[in-house]
Amino acid sequence: MAALKYAGMDDTDSEDELPPGWEERSTKDGWVYYANHDDMKTQWEHPKTGKKKRCAGDLPYGWEQETDEKGQIVYVDHINKRSTYFDPRQAFTVEDVVVKPKRYDGNTAALEILQGRDLSDKVVLITGGNSGIGLETARSLALHGAHVVLACRNLTRGNKAARLIQDEWHKARVEAMMCDLSSMRSVRDFAQAFNAKKLPLHILVCNAAVCTQPWSLTEDGFESTFQICHLGHFLLVQCLEDVLRRSAPARVVVVSSESHRFTDLSDTCGKVDLALLSPPKTNYWSMLAYNRAKLCNILFSNELNRRLSPHGVTCNAVHPGNMMYTAIHRSWWLMTFLFTLARPFTKSMGRNPPSWIHRWLMESPIAAGIVGIISLP
Secondary structure, three states: HHHHHHHHOOOOOOOOOOOOOOOEEEOOOOOOEEEEOOOOOOEEOOOOOOOOEEEOOOOOOEEEEOOOOOOEEEEOOOOEEEEOOOHHHHHHEOOOOOOOOOOOOOOOOOHHHHHOOOOOOOOEEEEEOOHHHHHHHHHHHOOOOOEEEEEEEEEEHHHHHHHHHHHHOOOOOOEEEEOOOOOHHHHHHHHHHHHHHHOOOOOOEEEEOOOOOOOOOOOOOOOHHHHHHHHHHHHHHHHHHHHHHHHHOOEEEEEEHHHHHHOOOOOOOOOOOOHHHOOOOHOOOOHHHHHHHHHHHHHHHHHHHHHHHHOEEEEEEEEEOEEEEOOOOOOOOOHHHHHHHHHHHOOOOHHOOOOHHHHHHHOOOOOOOOOOOOOOO
């Protein structure tokens, strides 16, 4: 107080009242600054409180901002036929409060991550969007205005999932299209049908996967886990690369898994052994096949980002979370039994997508992040 008294700042009734010789002004974009006529200096901080302020909202009805012959901003009141250098909004200034980014954790729901986001100008494509993580991701994005396309092997289930989302919000833009990742022909047909819609594509989420499947070959001659989890998505991205580039800024999100750490693709000599990717039945173990496919996802994502990021298309590989109950294990009764026992301790679908939604929203100017993924530039 002694310092304020010495500076002549203690003779006012309010801490917001300016001391003698000071004047409050505002910039063209509404930021308040303070002019000291004695020292001929200006500053952003209030001389007493040290706080920064800005003018809130638009100019009152009938007011207009203009520039006089000296280049100074003048405010014209057309109703009362008068003008002033004082911004009328300064009567309703608000403090410039620095808002700390909200912290998210394993209990955060996808809808929380996207709260306040307007994705009405975004088109999102999600493989396996009719159930599990894919459905919750589609739901969260559609409820925030995005046009969501569900690429599903079973079109009946895909349409049912779309209706569930639309029942929740009648304005939700969701549609299902047929895409069987175990068939290269089906993937190409899907890409052709999508391109025929003349839609942009801002987010491609490569989510569909299978796990613990018995050994089988696809119609293309590849082991099914490898083709569904990796090759099908690899081809899909290649077929949609042009539309992704045209839609930049865009993003590809590859849902991988921490299980990629429990395998490698090298032979005994340390060289990549491509035969490991699509092994014969005698050398097949379902979990190992899944792990290798997830490792391929990450290698693919890294290289795709290296090639396409200069063109405005970024790519992220994400781990959806540990101990999460989905139906991905449905092909093996033992894994189904173990997941059933663990279900009370697992995360729900609603608490899973934020891991990538947030990363997108935080890295991308358009949302501010399906989550960094999600939280889309």
